[in-house]
Amino acid sequence: MSTRLMSAVGANSTLHNASRAMLRRGLLVPRTAREALSSRAPRPLPPTASLLRGARPMLQHQSAKGEKWGGVPTGIAVAAAVMAAAALVSSRREDGHVPEVLAAEAYSLPIGRTSPQVCNCFIEVSRESRMKYEWDEETNMLKLDRVLHGAAFYPHDYGFIPQTLCGDGDPLDVLVLGTSALQPGSIVDVRPLGFMCMEDEKGLDEKVLAVPDKDPRFNHMTSLRDVPEHVLREITNFFETYKQLEKSKWVKVGGWKGTTDTHELIDKTHQKFLEEKKRIKGKQHGTAAVASATAGAGAAERRVKHAMD
Known part of the structure; x- marks a missing residue:
């Protein structure tokens, strides 16, 4: 105790x-x-x-x-x-299930002082789990979004980089290589190595691959060239198949991009977040701010507004 x-x-x-x-x-x-x-x-x-x-x-x-x-x-x-x-x-865990996790308001966390070289990553899912948690901006808690329909489980810890916005309206997703599972709700300094091109039914949904910046076991990893080829194939295979049993859902997986492209992607999605934040702020100062901001705001707008509160 x-x-x-x-x-x-x-x-x-x-x-x-x-x-x-x-x-x-x-x-x-x-x-x-x-x-x-x-x-x-x-x-x-x-x-x-x-x-x-x-x-x-x-x-x-x-x-x-x-x-x-x-x-x-x-x-x-x-x-x-x-x-x-x-x-x-x-x-407390029962059969790998984490009912609730205390954490800061995830979407309002800083992206990281040395981003894009080292970024904050908010962990939502532990490795070897079928439970897909997502941060719920209404309750400020991790909420079970779904359970994977197939026999596969997440091969690595999974989360997102705060203050980023992708084509699907969600923050930029990250898989974190590690030696043991990270606690959902924890924040980790990660060093991005590359990203996998991917698109699903909601839009572009790239997956960044990163390592814990403070783990000396990964000091030698600075780019995708340092990641075993089989690890990359395993991740690709997981995302190609993890939605196959879910109706009306699909995934298209492309190739892998290197460190430079990943840094550009992080900067781009962070800039998109800042632009959306500025747009919402301008709308709130307009004459019809309240009505327009509350009437059917999309997922991206809700998340950015949440980070502004």
């Missing part, structure tokens, strides 16, 4: 210190949080977003009598327990 608890509250030094004190003293958490932490909870675990919303006001709680719980201010201790519960809920 201690590792998960620390990961949940490590971003906040006050919570971090409080949780350490709680663990040292072997304190029990309040009843409601204890039930949430228990693997045999008598009722369904609350959504992680609700847990966090409940934790935030507790961070500001100051008891009139200066009440403390095991040497830790009551509000801080309860918040630490709730944050720990959120971490456990978000990391």
Whole structure:
């Protein structure tokens, strides 16, 4: 429990210190949080977003009598327990399924300070999973979009580069080579090596291939020439066949492009995102801004608007 608890509250030094004190003293958490932490909870675990919303006001709680719980201010201790519960809920897996993942608002994340050489990548799907998650801008959570209909599973971790916009109205997709599965909802600095040309029923849908920039095992990989040919064929085969059993869906896969072309693609899709953002901003300042912006906005416009909020 201690590792998960620390990961949940490590971003906040006050919570971090409080949780350490709680663990040292072997304190029990309040009843409601204890039930949430228990693997045999008598009722369904609350959504992680609700847990966090409940934790935030507790961070500001100051008891009139200066009440403390095991040497830790009551509000801080309860918040630490709730944050720990959120971490456990978000990391719990059953048959490879991740029900909910806490993360920042994915579409508003920066593209990366050294883009396109190194970009942020938001992970949606772990390698060897059939569960296709997508970031849901309405709930600010990962949502199960579909389960692959065939026997295949994603050969590598899968996500997208934020603040990009492709022809299908979605951000630029990325497959990340790695030595172990990444947690959905995590953010990884990736180094793009190339991309696979692809089109589906929604439009152009290129797939970037990248490696974790901070993994020394991939320091030697700087271009597609460093990727084994069989790995590229495996990825191509996966995308050629992964929608075959789905009605009204199709995929056309082309060849692979190198690092220079990939950097240009990232810049191009980022520029398209910025242009859409500027267009929406201009529309919102117009006389019919609200009516036009809310009446049937497309997927691309919704995502860019979400990043602006």
